[in-house]
Amino acid sequence: MQKILIVGAGASGVYLSVLLKQKLYDCDVIVLEQNTAPLKKVLATGNGRCNLSNKDMSIDYYQSDNNQLVEEIISSFDMVQAMNDLGLYCIYQGNLLYPKSEQALSVKQILMQRAEELGVLFLYEQEVLKIEKGYPYIVKTNQQQLKADYVIFAMGSEAGRLSGTQLSRYQILRKLHLNVVEPRPALTQFFTQPVLKSLKGVRVKGTFTLLEKGKCVHQEKGELLFTDYGVSGIAIMQLSAFCKPLHDYELSIDFFDEEDAKKLYEYIELRRKKGYNHFYDGLLNSKISLYFEKQALNSTQEIVSMLKDFRLHITGLRSYESAQVMKGGLSLNELDHNLELKKYPHIYAIGEILNVIGLCGGYNLHFAFASASHVAKALEREWNVTNS
Ligand SMILES: Cc1cc2nc3c(=O)[nH]c(=O)nc-3n(C[C@H](O)[C@H](O)[C@H](O)COP(=O)(O)OP(=O)(O)OC[C@H]3O[C@@H](n4cnc5c(N)ncnc54)[C@H](O)[C@@H]3O)c2cc1C
Known part of the structure; x- marks a missing residue:
């Protein structure tokens, strides 16, 4: 036997x-x-x-x-x-x-x-x-x-x-x-700089890009979760599979992936002309709106960049646990x-x-x-x- x-x-x-x-x-x-x-x-x-x-x-x-x-x-x-x-x-x-x-x-x-x-x-x-x-x-x-x-x-x-x-x-x-x-x-989470603690618990649907020296390494459409150490969510876990040790990465968040930059620019221009107080309310989750409001952006181009290419520096991946x-x-x-x-x-x-x-x-x-x-x-x- x-x-x-x-x-x-x-x-x-x-x-x-x-x-x-x-x-x-x-x-x-x-x-x-x-x-x-x-x-x-x-x-x-x-x-x-x-x-x-x-x-x-x-x-x-x-x-x-x-x-x-x-x-x-x-x-x-x-x-x-x-x-x-x-x-x-x-x-x-x-x-x-x-x-x-x-x-x-x-x-x-x-x-x-x-x-x-x-x-x-x-x-x-x-x-x-x-x-x-x-x-x-x-x-x-x-x-x-x-x-x-x-x-x-x-x-x-x-x-x-x-x-x-x-x-x-x-x-x-x-x-x-x-x-x-x-x-x-x-298939793990990212530590980021800055850590957006005020957004802890907020989930965002969008497109997320892993960048190295400004170039796309991998892109995922899906969901991200802000945490007290950085970001989590399935899209982030997928991106982590493409990280190599000792490389320097950034995360780009497109909060508005349903509109291209040109269309969003036109929309933001119109919206600004209306002179709304609390400009971002109704565009995004209320905690994100408040965060953006505090950034006091002036030009339409700056606002569009923030909405379509919001950057976080990735300082590391969470451990095997x-x-x-x-x-x-x-x-x-x-x-x-x-x-x-x-x-x-x-x-x-x-x-x-x-x-x-x-x-x-x-x-x-x-x-x-x-x-x-x-x-x-x-x-x-x-x-x-x-x-x-
Ligand atoms: C939280 C979590 C959620 C996941 N969800 C999914 C999912 O939904 N879908 C999916 O496809 N994948 C998922 N995965 C991944 C998937 O579970 C693993 O890839 C898969 O279970 C690996 O199976 P395995 O048999 O190769 O290894 P393991 O499941 O790691 O089993 C290996 C076994 O070997 C034993 N062992 C190790 N060394 C020794 C030794 N020296 N002597 C004796 N025994 C030893 C271990 O104790 C263990 O029991 C998930 C993983 C985690 C951690």
């Missing part, structure tokens, strides 16, 4: 454990998890509703060091069908896919029920510290050592602090002399087409431990599940060849 050890009971690891027990005969599947329970992060996803995937699935929403492979993995996976096979009914809300129950808990329950029915063994409070080279592999945890014919790295990331902040996930890889792209928080993912991780250059390590046969890697991130909108869970499915298919092919 072949023994497969999966390191990490997150979305990718638990889903793979189910697929392996369904597809391969005669194998022991053991999941080693450092936490006291599985799927902690899944419970927090999509504000507790778990946004599993997106109808608009494209490589354009991902960043990695092998986009061709990622594209193949994401496009050959059908999340609706996969969840249906497990017994989870899902529905689209716009482009976003959720469980019909709108509860992330359902995803956890369904995955764990299938895994337990199929006889997957879960061992908790087992922090894997080292993999010893040689065959079979020796997997050393904080409590014991186990032999394994196959090892799957599904250690995720420390983003959100929901799957542990231990660095052992990266140390295991470095001890094997594998290239780990330095992990950094992404507030981030949804970590950009970086195990380089895809270390893996072959099947996500098997080139240097270590029978060791595979899936999910967020890899140097792959998606934007907000279900893209990260889609990759976690799709990469698990990709490895399950590869192992199934190998099993069939070996046992035929």
Whole structure:
């Protein structure tokens, strides 16, 4: 009987454990998890509703060091069908896919029920510290050592602090002399200068541009939230995925993206001629109006610039605790087409431990599940060849 050890009971690891027990005969599947329970992060996803995937699935929403492979993995996976096979009914809300129950808990329950029915063994409070080279592999945890014919790295990331902040996930890889792209928080909020504390709690719909030396790096239409440290909101989190370390960025806010600058100029001219007191009231949220009023702008051009290109200096990104993912991780250059390590046969890697991130909108869970499915298919092919 072949023994497969999966390191990490997150979305990718638990889903793979189910697929392996369904597809391969005669194998022991053991999941080693450092936490006291599985799927902690899944419970927090999509504000507790778990946004599993997106109808608009494209490589354009991902960043990695092998986009061709990622594209193949994401496009050959059908999340609706996969969840249906497990017994989870899902529905689209716009482009976003959720469980019909709108509860992330359902995803956890369904995955764990299938895994337990199929006889997957879960061992908790087992922090894997080292993999010893040689065959079979020796997997050393904080409590014991186990032999394994196959090892799957599904250690995720420390983003959100929901799957542990231990660095052992990266140390295991470095001890094997594998290239780990330095992990950094992404899909997180910005610290800004100035901090507009008087606007704390105000949400703004508009177009938001990440600028470097005045040039557009990336633009998002959506929603921003002013906070007591800077800015948050989905649009901001998306922009954070495009920030590089040690680069200097500005945020440009277009509060009036429904009008171009020329039309807005004409409108503001007319409005000024009417000589309204409290000129900005009725144009913007009342707290923003008050803030603009205090700026005492005189010319129409200045007002239009403020409304269409309001600038904040980005002084930093919030840390991994507030981030949804970590950009970086195990380089895809270390893996072959099947996500098997080139240097270590029978060791595979899936999910967020890899140097792959998606934007907000279900893209990260889609990759976690799709990469698990990709490895399950590869192992199934190998099993069939070996046992035929
Ligand atoms: C607040 C929040 C909301 C999110 N919302 C969404 C969303 O709605 N849609 C979406 O697509 N994505 C979302 N994401 C991102 C998504 O949840 C993750 O990308 C995805 O869950 C990653 O799954 P994973 O299995 O690769 O890793 P993880 O979920 O991080 O799981 C890895 C597991 O490995 C364990 N582990 C790590 N190291 C070791 C070790 N050395 N020994 C033993 N065990 C170890 C960890 O404890 C953990 O249980 C969100 C993330 C956060 C933080």
